[in-house]
Amino acid sequence: MKRMKSQGSNNGSRTKVTAPLEEMLENRNHDNPIKVIQTLARLLEETEVNETTSLSFSNLVAYLYKPKGPFKGLKIDASENEARSMRSGTDSVMDTKVSIQLPRELDAGSENTIVFCMFTWPEANWSKHEASDELYESRLVGLSVRGKNISGLQERVNITLAFTVNEMQKPSCVYLNEVTNDFSTDGCLTLWEPGQSNITCSCDHLTYFAVLMVSAPLSQTDLQILTYITQIEKVRADISMKVHINLAIALILLNVHFLPSQTVAAQYSKELCFYIAVSLHYSLLATFSWMALEGLHLYLLLVRVFNIYIRKYLLKLSVVGWGLPAVIVALVVIFDQSSYGRVPLDTTYTNSTQICYIRDTKVKMVTTVGVFGLVFLLNVIMLGVTVRRIVSLHKFKKYGQSDSNRAKKDICMLLGVTTLLGITWGLVFFSFGYLTMTGLYLFCILNSLQGFFMFLWFLMSLRKKGALSTKSSVTSITNT
Template identity: 30%
Template sequence: MEAPLAKRLAGLSVFIFLLSQVSCDRDLHFCGTWRHGHHPLSLNFDISPGCGQIIIAANESSLAVRGQIAAQCRRSSTHQLIRQALDSDGQSRFCLYWEPLQDQLKLQVGMRNFTLCWPSGMPDSCCTYLSYSSNAPEATYGIADGLIENDIVTRKTLTAYAFDGTAVKCATFCSKQSSGGAQVHVTDQASVEALCALSSEVELKDGFRGMNINPPRVKGIAPESTTPTIHLPPALKQAAKNSSKVVYTFFKNNSMFQEGLKEVRVLDDVVEISVDNQVIQNLTEPIRIGFHHDVIPKTHSRTCVSWDTRKDPMRVKWSVEGCKTQQRGEKHTDCLCDHLTYFTVLVQLEPRPVRHLLALTVITSLGCATSFVSGIALIVFLCRRRRAKDPSTPIHLGLAVSLTFLNVLFFFTGVLANAGGQELCVLIGAGLHYALLSAFSWMGIEVFHTFWLVYVVFRPSPKLYVWNLVGFILPAIPVIILARVDDIYGLREVASSEDEDNPFLMCWMKPNPTALLAHHLTNTTMLALLVSAGLVMLLLVYREIRTRDEWQKNRVAFLSIWGLSCLFGTTWGLAFLDFGPFSDFILFLSCILNSFQGFLLMLRFFMLDWMRKHAVRIKESPAKVCHMPTSPSTISQEPLEPLCPRS
């Protein structure tokens, strides 16, 4: 921000000097009621470049959008719709939005939003002035109550609506209306999208004590309640020494500001504030820009940013430097910034796409299948050892049973979600939640029991029924309570960054605020307690065994740390580290360790049993005699006990 603002923003090649207003046409805003059956529903779309006809059709099982309307977009896909996002009475409201200047096509069905064509920059030709030309027949299933720009077309239920488009140069799309002879100067036709804006100026008079600015209302651009507001502080007058005029512009068509953004999107509005031929920064009082928008859930981050033009004015580079974010509810965000430039709010995509989802799914499926087989083998092995009356064996058996149940449910959750739909997913989601809490409970019991064996001397351990109560009965209580609350368990979509239109379906907790709160109160809280206790116990175990002779043996050290790490559930703590530049690595590592956890536990127990038998053979050898206990050692103590007694 060292050079004058006018020079640094020369790359835009668009200068708007409007004392009143400029209006832009919204080419198509069509809404209707989709009357459908109670069978599985789908969304079909086939969009190709050109300017011909676009058809919105519907029947008992599908809603379709197809035709030639885009300048660059070419997309064809089928998307399965989730009934929880639709109305339950056999009909669903939907709206289709076409914005030719951005080459963007959006569809809202029930509570779901689909972007059929993403903004791709200013096209040369715009498909606009779409006219209704449908003569589709009436039917039981189809589109009823068709609306074009809030004007009713017909109350009848038609099978389709068709619109014919006209190709025009995008440079002539915006009608330039002004009063008092105000002119619009455009030096670069490719940047004409900036014409779809509201621009004006305000004079900073002597004695300026601050000012609140509301953009003028323009029919067809935005309701008054959704346009941004600006507060200019008194400090701006002192900083703008060489000028008394502040120019502000409200942009609605923001495709040129979307460049290079993948996991976040620019809010609908972008605001520019500038002073002629001056760079204003480091204000003692910040400028406040209030953005009013649609509901943004708390689970999706929003950040105030400004356009950093210091390195390359030709490229859009958003920066958080110099701006603070204040969230005032789900529909209002205030940005407090100490400089002048372009401002907006970056919003995390909903839902957040998962990178490498296919690879993670393959790893998880393979790991769960391996852990399930390993869990069955471990259960058989531990059942045979119960004859030795080892007090640790029932605890290990409880953990093996809970992990095996968790792995088999997680392995089949995708299949059941696609086959059974919403109704079955309520049951499977609750079962999966119970299995997870039960596994965490048994890992916590392992931590407590190991501490009891190592540090509590000559005290009997709690009875077996107490462990079963904590491991199997208590986890069912919160699940039963949550199952009685609507909208907690059900079908869940996991979007992939490679293919957002074909998400992975699973049965789990739904992506809504109520289910999110339940997730944090049960899973996150319990996991935090488990990982904390497990790490502390690992440290205590390390202090106990580090001086022993067998610690020098690599295999014993490995089994002691990695085996107990899985036993105590500390590998689940990687879930708290999924951020920053190593997030992909952490995600894959967590996926591998936790999905193969059953296999690693089986390996630990089998190796320890082999080591015990090997020690018995050494004892019976005449070369070296070691005193071994008459009954097998407790498995949880085996990494702590020497193969031969210390001298």
């Protein structure tokens, strides 16, 4: 391994590698640190090296790794004065400040020099970027691969820093967003719990990283209480998924009984048609019930938040979601079995296609249209509450993702909530008058794809659940 130092060096040490860096560090502008960091990144990435090289200055440690053969990942350790990789066959550096684990997914070749640097700059003026003097130890860690723009990694880059913090602060992993010239958390997870002697920033891209200290005036008792709240939020997230699954089951039952309804109606078996009609009515009511319970659950998450402990919560939801439709259908069967049977899709034509469903118009209006109208009204209100909560959360999000990324995630979330609450079913109210054909087409297309939309929502939820680690209770509430 080749190692160079700038301080106390002879003229031979001022090589083409070190001279531009020394000049840049000596003439750096304290009032524009973002530009200095960008210049540093460019100089290091453009530096030509024939072998793995380590550089050390007064406040900068850099390591330029030259891959040889297939890239299988890389671990780099660095102290205040030196940096080296574990692939070199040497022991870890003394007084390690930062440890980097780079994934195999980088796929760096012999022309793709991997650049690591650790830069300490206590004199920098970050006031224009809201971070001021809140960067932990005024330290930034830079990572890049020459000739590649690394982002969207499936195997995350893990940056572990030696770390101590008092009870009045909490850390947040951030990176330097060169588009907004600000610090952002997008794509980075903060893996840390109170009492740990290190913190890990797990990110899906390469750039300049830092740990931002945020004031958190919490006592030890408060921290313990918030830990319990975080655990409750995890349980609540599991319950949310189970509520979604029950709605999915109701939709499956609805489709299973709706699809053969026309075929059964064409047969001569009254008993089978009666069964299909009753089952179709029950499945439809169960779907409406679970849509309403999705709205109730969303209300508890967004509005009540803390004081929502309900004993055997999921069991009680299931009794309502599956039991109430059974009671309604049973009453109809007891008082008038003839309400179920063959029904023409279009009553204006005698030879219209028939299905097995509710024959009595009054029963149909009260037990389906009436019930759904009530569910739709409540869930539209809950959708409005959700939009309002998203807007209010943005006002308090100081160091967040870029506006475009945040907007995409908000839109996806609102589309998911719209699907779960069954808002698209409201198109049935627009299937009359001049909007008859348009309303019917939209109603059929969107509601036929509701199960598919929910499947996508499940995938997003499972991916998010697998990626996130334990965070503060406020973060957990926001994510839920």
